[in-house]
Amino acid sequence: MKKNAVDLNCDLGEGMGVYRAADDEAILQLISSANLACGFHAGDPHVMRRTTELARANGVRVGAHPGLPDMIGFGRRPLAVSPEELRDICTYQIGALRAFVEAAGMKLQHVIQHGALTGMVEKNESLGRAILDSIREVDANLIYLAFDGSYLVDLARSMRFRVVLVAFADRAYDRERRLVSRSVPGAVLHDPAEIEARVTQLLCRGEVTTIDGAAVPLEFDCIMLHGDSQRGLDAARTVANTVRKCGVAVRAMSEL
Amino acid sequence: MKKNAVDLNCDLGEGMGVYRAADDEAILQLISSANLACGFHAGDPHVMRRTTELARANGVRVGAHPGLPDMIGFGRRPLAVSPEELRDICTYQIGALRAFVEAAGMKLQHVIQHGALTGMVEKNESLGRAILDSIREVDANLIYLAFDGSYLVDLARSMRFRVVLVAFADRAYDRERRLVSRSVPGAVLHDPAEIEARVTQLLCRGEVTTIDGAAVPLEFDCIMLHGDSQRGLDAARTVANTVRKCGVAVRAMSEL
Amino acid sequence: MKKNAVDLNCDLGEGMGVYRAADDEAILQLISSANLACGFHAGDPHVMRRTTELARANGVRVGAHPGLPDMIGFGRRPLAVSPEELRDICTYQIGALRAFVEAAGMKLQHVIQHGALTGMVEKNESLGRAILDSIREVDANLIYLAFDGSYLVDLARSMRFRVVLVAFADRAYDRERRLVSRSVPGAVLHDPAEIEARVTQLLCRGEVTTIDGAAVPLEFDCIMLHGDSQRGLDAARTVANTVRKCGVAVRAMSEL
């Protein structure tokens, strides 16, 4: 019942020009796959190339993290795009990143939408379909990263995508297996002991204790870490150590 | 000695958002290959998709037309990018366009740099190499469009690119086979009779009469048209009619 | 009861770089005040200067038309900005345009939000206040253009703004004096006779016949024209001719 292996995953390449968003070098030593910004909400062509090469040097597989065209808002502000517009901006971004990944001698592994797009596609199935259509037209073999409980899991599978489910080690869940909003007290876990307990519970029993104390099953093959703050990095190290202590291998999703 | 076939080529997809730059539908009926803007100096993801689909519907092959990141200047203002920066922005743009071209069931055919980039690479071999490195890392089978007399023709061939040479039917040449600057009187040909004579001379004798009256040989497999003005469109129609009158087939460069 | 004078108003300066959006020269001959794009959804520094100077040469007063930072969507796609973000982007844009207007020896006359912002502020009073706060902090003497029936009329007046109300000569109204959505058949008037009747009804009786045939009173001092299509320009000419036929003067709102 215990997992043999898990993918440790993180958003990466979120700098732009002279700006840095995170300590990419540090997080790359912990993870097995990375979601790279594609130049719309963060990232730029040079950051994309350098981060791709850093990922390869660290044995980390690369996926695309397309976002809304809003650098100032970091892709976190919903923008009323049509399904056609969403499909077009995703295809553009995934295609651009794929060129850097292939130039580095790798294959693009997966796609996961960024920021406000996640809430937008959860609320609007036409937008969800648009992202999946975009991924399929670029490469039907790309893995789609999704969250257990979302309609997108079934939709993506019905479109013959391989879907990998993502769990969070440092975020509170409710009974519907949804993330508790960051505005709620206790929504983000900082205590290393709590994070360790969460990771152990996930890896050994496939369960998560919700914010109101219930244990619910949670499907996942991938744990998402955060490298954009010292706290996130500390939590990421706790997760990585716990995975090792549990005797679970860290492996990119395409090799699970 | 007369050519059997020639490629008629034009810059396309140079609108952005609500803005239109040219009558793409009209020019698509005349040409066999198109250079599509990739979202940096012009174009946007939706324009790139729509123009790609229009091209396919008209039997026109598509190439990438990467430019400087300067929408307000339309990529016509030199920007002091390093070779590494140039390589990165080209790979990004070519990769993005390729995704739309493949989504439409075609293969990307060629690449030609846009606007101020042409002067920049002519003056600086490191920048020229950077563009060729970019094209090669995306797809070494892409054709590179160049101008007879440029060092880039030999450089690209030494890198094992297939190079196709472009001639202008409505621009004056000097004895070094360089285009005469638009600021010089007579630099742009408008008279249909002159354009017809030029095209006939090119197709039947492989020569061009320079602005000072000499006939010089000019290598080419592709004639570049312009669709961004009524005058350009009129000249384009004259060229297409002359090609037909000469009994020369119009065919995309990859099929020559 | 008949008006002595009315302001004819139009959005202007909506080109960008090489792109043109409308025949600004033609519309400038008909109007008395113009709303100029400020570089976020359309316009750029050069377009702003040139349009300001054209306005002055035509005796047309200038107002600011701030929009969302979305050139590709032309500011027509709602973006979830906070009130603080909206205030900041309005102050930035109004301040930038004011510099060009004052450099041309004029005073900035008014402000009216562009595109999706109108629907956003109608639905969210915090956003409405944010725009008014922005205008007030730039210059409390600026006129705010609004629509009869909107809560913003009272709010702006309570903040001691001079408010000028705008009527449309070529758009259908409902009984709540709201514009009928463009997706409804009959929402846009094209027939010159209809437009002439509408303008006459507005000027002589201060009424408008709604899409379902009722006559409702409509307060206004300004009629908005459209110059971004031949149809809009034709309608604008019909309006201007009708105003003249009615013996009503055309005068900028600050001089009414």
Add this chain to the structure above:
Amino acid sequence: MKKNAVDLNCDLGEGMGVYRAADDEAILQLISSANLACGFHAGDPHVMRRTTELARANGVRVGAHPGLPDMIGFGRRPLAVSPEELRDICTYQIGALRAFVEAAGMKLQHVIQHGALTGMVEKNESLGRAILDSIREVDANLIYLAFDGSYLVDLARSMRFRVVLVAFADRAYDRERRLVSRSVPGAVLHDPAEIEARVTQLLCRGEVTTIDGAAVPLEFDCIMLHGDSQRGLDAARTVANTVRKCGVAVRAMSEL
């Protein structure tokens, strides 16, 4: 002969969206005037507002720091703009910042061009005139910050500008009072003792020892600090301490 007071000055507000470029709070405690980015090479409307308010809270006067429209290159890559284009982008940026400064109850104090613009205007008098024309049309009472030895000092004075000269405490000079390129060893001073000696020499004797050991007179009323790295911040603290030790007051240029 010793100065009574000097302005300590620094570039500020160079973050954008989620990105931070420097520890603005720390440097604000040391300086008397700041050059704020205006949204083209760095900065955004929110950063401009917040930095302006922080400056006021720290008793620091604000100037505009207009740059090239190149966020990815941070305005450091020369872009071939025409004098008209340069004038327009400066007027736009200065006007935008002025709105925030006035909204905070201050008056905009000065202007200094950013990044690659400095080299561009030094090489091309038409561009230098364009910037001065822009400043004059926004507000002829704005102070222009310049460097002793530049033709722009005389040009600006001939246009009736008040010019304030800037010296660097941590950069090597040559005998022509020009900054030594950063690529030359020894071009940047890091040793606190050296910086202290430099500041003392400047304040007490109005001289600077060049990189080849000569003492040359240097006119200045303002010393430029750097807050965009720990080293810069350390050097800034050394300068501020030395100024205090020398018994020289720190005062914004408009109050000298």
